Amino acid sequence: MSIRHAAFLRLRSGLALPFRLWRVLGRHKFISLVLLLLLAGGGYYGYQKLKAGSVGTRYALAAARTGQLDVSISGSGQVSVSNQLDLQPKVSGTVVSVPVTEGQTVKAGALIAQLDSRDAERAVRDASASLESSQVSLRKLKQPADALSITQAENSLTTAEQSQRNSEDDLAKAYDDGFNTVANAFLDLPAGVPPRP
DSSP states (O other), rough: OHHHHHHHHHHHHHHHHHHHHHHHHHHHHHHHHHHHHHHHHHHHHHHHHHHHHHOOOOOHHHHOOSOOOOOOOOOSSOOOSSOOOOOSSSOOOOOOEOSHHHHHHHHOOOOEEEEEHHEEEEEEEEHHHHHHHHHHHHHHHOOOOHHHHHHHHHHHHHHHHHHHHHHHHHHHHHHHHHHHHHHHHHHHHHTOOOOOO
């Protein structure tokens, strides 16, 4: 018998038990399921016993006496309120007073916070001044024009018309000068040289 054959036989004999067990479990499925559940339940029970033994509830007993009671509790998690109302004022500003106390019951329309009104008063004052200025300007526009204003407007119109005529004359002169310059350039070309396209 060779070394390979001997190793194969040892391997086969070592694997024979798991293969046979698998074959038996496959034939008896209900018994296999019960055994698997018992094994899982036993494992869970053992784990719980081991875990419970390491950490347990501890009680400290002491004799009752009068005096200050010092107790502290620690924990982790989220704190949330059971009844909350978000305030949304119509204007923004700095809160200068809160005339209610914590836990006090308030009714609709009650003053619960007072805002600094100096910025709003300044804005109203500026808007009033702007309104008065606009009303004065409107009254001036509604009044008939005086002789001096009419004369000034007529002089401005005459000046503008003269400026327009001068601009039109300058444009016509510039056009004529440009035309003459181009015509002279063509006349100065030597005879027999065709112009370039």
